[in-house]
Amino acid sequence: MTSKIPPSFFVLLPSSLVTDASDLRQKTLKIGSIGRVLAMFRVGKVCIYYDDDSHLKNQASEVEVISTLLRYMETPQYLRKLLFPRTKELRYAGLLPPLRTPHHPLADEKTSPGDYREAVVVDAGKRGSLLELGIRERGFTSEKLNVGERVTVRLGKSLGEGKRAIERVHRSEVGEYWGYEVLRAKTLAEALKVLKADYIIGTSRYGKNLYEAVQAIRSSNPRSVAV
Incomplete structure (x- = not known):
């Protein structure tokens, strides 16, 4: 049922x-x-x-x-x-x-691969976009986004050099109140x-x-x- x-x-x-x-x-x-x-x-x-x-x-x-x-x-x-x-x-x-x-995590919360966070695009170019995630690393995606845009992302693995792979998702995918x-x-x-x-x-x-x-x-x- x-x-x-x-x-x-x-x-x-x-x-x-x-x-x-x-x-x-x-x-x-x-x-x-x-x-x-x-x-x-x-x-x-x-x-x-x-x-x-x-x-x-x-x-x-x-x-x-x-x-x-x-x-x-x-x-x-x-x-x-x-x-x-x-x-x-x-x-x-x-x-x-x-x-x-849930979308207002503390500093040590929601930092693992697969976790969701809110982010803002801080830089974008031909190679992709950098996003502020509220953690030590900046998010990176090959998708070109608009600077200043707020998006929901799923965290991926660390890429080194202070970058973390991320995937843009719709907030409905999160599965909890967002x-x-x-x-x-x-x-x-x-x-x-x-x-x-x-x-x-x-x-x-x-x-x-x-x-x-x-x-x-x-x-x-x-x-x-x-x-």
Whole structure:
């Protein structure tokens, strides 16, 4: 008997998410807590959409703060300096809690052949590409990649001269929770189209009680659920 594959879990967040916070420091703390929850529940995608809130003066700025901090949290620490320039949104990034997810290994973790790591391309030419792996060796592949691109790789054997053979893979091949992807949308309707979830759970006085709908959701065996 084969076990059912659990559905992918998506979350939609409005641009008004942290409007109740008095300043950037408080917003950072609140978003940090949200990022931890996203990782705890193994959310695969989070989409931030522009909210119809008359009290929100600058939606673009709010979306930028939320998305930047969530992406920063999801990125392994050894890659952050390569991917994030200093910006005002990251002023209090030091207050963000660590996720401690499988793709955020400690210095002595996931360093053997066959292990997976996140990497960033630091150099590329005719002979191939060099990648930062967060270990003593740089990753090398004969595939020409784009400098600055973040990729998931499988570690191979050591090549000597400070290089390690790597193979680029899709994160779905890893077999364990590998972080969340941050998306943006102009409206809630657009966000739902972007996520393409089989089941959507929202709040409305016209909707069914969630507990009444649980059985129907389970029996349909959805591949993805958006909340």
